[in-house]
Amino acid sequence: MQIRIYLIVAVCGICRLADGQSPSNEQFIAGLNTVRSEALRKDAGALHALNDLLERWDSLQVPPAVQQSFLVSSWYASSVQSCSEAFIQRKSDKTYGKNTMPLMVGDLAILSRNKDMAELLVEGFLTNRYPFPIDPGSAIFFEFSQYGLHDSMRIGEIGAGSGIISQVIGASYQHLEIYVNELEPKLVGYIEEKLQQTGCIRPSNRMVVVQGEKSSTKLEGKNLDLILIRDSFHHFSKKGKMLNSIAKSLHPAGRVVVVEPVLDAVSPDSLHCSKLMKKPDILKAFRNAGFELQAAIDDAGTQIFIFEKGR
Numbered sequence: 001m002q003i004r005i006y007l008i009v010a011v012c013g014i015c016r017l018a019d020g021q022s023p024s025n026e027q028f029i030a031g032l033n034t035v036r037s038e039a040l041r042k043d044a045g046a047l048h049a050l051n052d053l054l055e056r057w058d059s060l061q062v063p064p065a066v067q068q069s070f071l072v073s074s075w076y077a078s079s080v081q082s083c084s085e086a087f088i089q090r091k092s093d094k095t096y097g098k099n100t101m102p103l104m105v106g107d108l109a110i111l112s113r114n115k116d117m118a119e120l121l122v123e124g125f126l127t128n129r130y131p132f133p134i135d136p137g138s139a140i141f142f143e144f145s146q147y148g149l150h151d152s153m154r155i156g157e158i159g160a161g162s163g164i165i166s167q168v169i170g171a172s173y174q175h176l177e178i179y180v181n182e183l184e185p186k187l188v189g190y191i192e193e194k195l196q197q198t199g200c201i202r203p204s205n206r207m208v209v210v211q212g213e214k215s216s217t218k219l220e221g222k223n224l225d226l227i228l229i230r231d232s233f234h235h236f237s238k239k240g241k242m243l244n245s246i247a248k249s250l251h252p253a254g255r256v257v258v259v260e261p262v263l264d265a266v267s268p269d270s271l272h273c274s275k276l277m278k279k280p281d282i283l284k285a286f287r288n289a290g291f292e293l294q295a296a297i298d299d300a301g302t303q304i305f306i307f308e309k310g311r
Contacts (some may be wrong), residue, residue: 089108111202150173154177159182225253234275243286247290
């Protein structure tokens with residue numbers, strides 16, 4: 001993962017990170033290492049096969065963005081949707097082209113056997129070579145530093161996908177209530193099964209998987225200290241109603257952190273979702289719902305927005 005340069009724009013002016021500054025939260029690193037260690041213990045042979053696969057992709061000069069995109073899509077198609085290898089192969093050929101994303105017999109089986117490690121790699125927590133050590137230069141660590149995480153928080157993750165972010169948080173801090181919200185029923189089942197099987201979550205934490213709705217978080221009245229929306233806001237089909245629900249789910253002094261790629265900052269020929277929004281449209285949606293922008297952090301196409309409810 002490449003190290004990125006950030007521009008932080010706060011409502012009170014412009015701030016700059018000191019050179020070399022990076023988050024050094026020992027709790028978070030320890031929790032992440034617990035999740036990583038659990039993934040390493042599951043199937044050593046599969047992990048070495050994954051390493052060989054990633055090395056082959058690099059030797060064939062498969063772009064990192066294509067590798068990451070394929071890891072996400074193949075994990076979802078295989079582990080969540082239970083699609084066949086033949087179906088995934090056809091979709092890959094159509095999306096990336098055979099020459100761009102060359103697959104061999106057995107590649108998809110390797111990825112399926114390594115779904116827990118793949119989740120960590122996709123988010124950028126680890127380097128992509130065995131034994132997959134933590135990558136302290138990854139952008140994800142800066143992102144986590146903006147969450148303001150500490151013990152004894154009430155947290156909601158909206159559109160949680162695989163649930164890996166909430167899992168890492170639950171392994172890192174104590175006395176938390178974490179509500180893992182997802183709209184798609186199959187993903188809800190996937191997260192529930194994973195959280196039941198993992199031994200990483202600290203015993204003092206309460207993890208609740210919530211089946212969301214298009215217009216509701218199903219978390220109203222929870223008085224959450226922090227709500228995370230990562231790479232999912234552009235998928236909300238009823239944004240106004242969802243933002244009203246989010247406001248009702250938040251503590252009066254709580255924060256909403258939104259991590260979103262924005263259409264006006266991505267290359268037209270890059271791999272990106274067709275539903276991406278422009279930055280002004282995101283800000284307008286939150287402003288119309290009564291939120292106040294506290295900071296906007298620009299990461300070359302991805303934005304980290306921090307909102308609070310209007311006073």
